[in-house]
Amino acid sequence: MVAQLLDDLRACTTALEILVTVNVPEADAFRGASGARSVRIVRNDAAKGFGANHNAAFRASHGEFFCVVNPDLRLLSDPFPNLLQCLRGDTLGVVAPRVESPSGQLEHSARQFPTPLSIFAKALGARDAAPPVAVGLSYPDWLAGMFMLFPREAFERVGGFDESYFLYYEDVDICARLRKLGYQIGYCADATVVHDARRTSHQNARYLRWHLTSMARFFWRRALGRL
Numbered sequence: 001m002v003a004q005l006l007d008d009l010r011a012c013t014t015a016l017e018i019l020v021t022v023n024v025p026e027a028d029a030f031r032g033a034s035g036a037r038s039v040r041i042v043r044n045d046a047a048k049g050f051g052a053n054h055n056a057a058f059r060a061s062h063g064e065f066f067c068v069v070n071p072d073l074r075l076l077s078d079p080f081p082n083l084l085q086c087l088r089g090d091t092l093g094v095v096a097p098r099v100e101s102p103s104g105q106l107e108h109s110a111r112q113f114p115t116p117l118s119i120f121a122k123a124l125g126a127r128d129a130a131p132p133v134a135v136g137l138s139y140p141d142w143l144a145g146m147f148m149l150f151p152r153e154a155f156e157r158v159g160g161f162d163e164s165y166f167l168y169y170e171d172v173d174i175c176a177r178l179r180k181l182g183y184q185i186g187y188c189a190d191a192t193v194v195h196d197a198r199r200t201s202h203q204n205a206r207y208l209r210w211h212l213t214s215m216a217r218f219f220w221r222r223a224l225g226r227l
Helices: 002-011 050-060 080-086 116-123 152-158 170-180 205-223
Strands: 018-022 039-043 065-069 092-100 147-151 184-195
Touching: 002 018, 018 050, 039 050, 050 065, 065 152, 080 092, 080 147, 080 184, 092 152, 092 170, 147 152, 152 170, 170 184, 170 205
Parallel strands: 018 039, 092 184
Antiparallel strands: 065 147, 092 147
């Protein structure tokens, strides 16, 4: 999946600095990729959480913008020109594209902040609300973390991801903190990526535990007025 994504990124007309983090050692992962121009491979000695890995990548990067990209994404066209156009002003702290499944179904990647009531309703079968708009730019509460493009200044000012979340809810948390600093959150329906979601927390008890723990941490901090 990473090899396919790297091919997609190299095909983009936008100039990119690409950092790939190998969080868990793999044999012959990304063979030849580290020799490609503008691609750097970082191999961890021990697994780190989502936030820690991306914060480390940010510190190693140099660009005016910083983009979080999950390995299970495909870019059928270059999404960056439309996303960067949305960031021309100084009001957005992060922007994300429209996200579709491999079959072309729209994923609900731009949402209102979750609440205990909304989570309970979802567990009972309630459907997610539709994304804000079909075209153009809109302003949801938060964006799913599979693809998030930040102005460097905003990511640095907010302090990056909160590393106390090992996995899950880092995206909700950072959007809440950006909004608290006065930034808006942008959803650009004119840029599209494809997401082949793994849904690991639906199948693995350890991932489900991380998900529930992160959810509880977010709700507790919201209740205390920290987010």
